[in-house]
Amino acid sequence: MTGAGVVFLTTFLASVVEAIEMVTIVVGVGATRGYRYTLMGAGSGLAVLAVVIGVAGIALAAIPIGPLRLVIGSLLLLFGLQWYRKGIVRVAARGFAGYHGQDPQDGPPTSGGTDWTAAFLAFKGVALEGLEIAIIVVSFGASAGQLGISIVGGAAAIVVIGAAGFAVQQPVARIPRSFLQLVVGTMLTSFGTFWSVEGLGVNWPLSDADIVLLLIFYGLSALTFIGLERRAVPLTPEIVGS
């Protein structure tokens, strides 16, 4: 493989990892809260990212990503834990088949107002992951002297994973809301844990693969809690809404 091929493949694969995280958040939030404001948030994230890239250019490689990861990861962790808890309670009450309707307490505003939660979640996911892709592209491309090829690799990763996210959007929409809230809560909690702790300077033992282990850890914990909840109480509609 030529030098340009190596640069393309490296930036593509490195960017794919970040793009998967970005698209996972957008599809998960969109399926749970609706795509209108989720995509507006994602679009705003991309716009801010474009401005940052345009202004900073090559200097992007010098941006300290740690503090950004800490702030965004902490917010995702705190919000993700709320959906994680609610998802556990609702799945325990309704089962995994759950229901398909929009939840009046956690769905988007019914009066036509802006769904800031969906927009904010998507914005953060796209802005942080997009920035990480930009830093990968700039730092690797500049050091290899192949910035153009590196940009193509990063852009190709976003297009491919974005298309995959679009393809799974319909199947994801068929998942019951209560179960989807648990899944998205588990994902946000896992990503939030990973980024916030990494932002503090921790080196995860298995690097990005630890996100998968966090998903398994929080997922198994949720299943345990659901089993205990089902044994503990004959659940009532009030507890589901709490």
Add this chain to the structure above:
Amino acid sequence: MSKGVRVVVAVARFLYGYIVGDDLAVAVVMVLALAATGVLVANGTNAWWLVPPLAVAMTAINLLRTTQRSQSK
């Protein structure tokens, strides 16, 4: 109330609901856990193991309290 104040109040409400939600204790403990992780890292300990179990423990405590509240009704 002026429009500016209303906007500030609305933003503050949104941020409180987003960050704290329905359980202040969970948010406080998780912020303290992150702070403790920062202190441990500054002292040379790679403390990746602190936040995940605390997040699960605080979820358990929240669920227990919710269950007890529903049983006492």
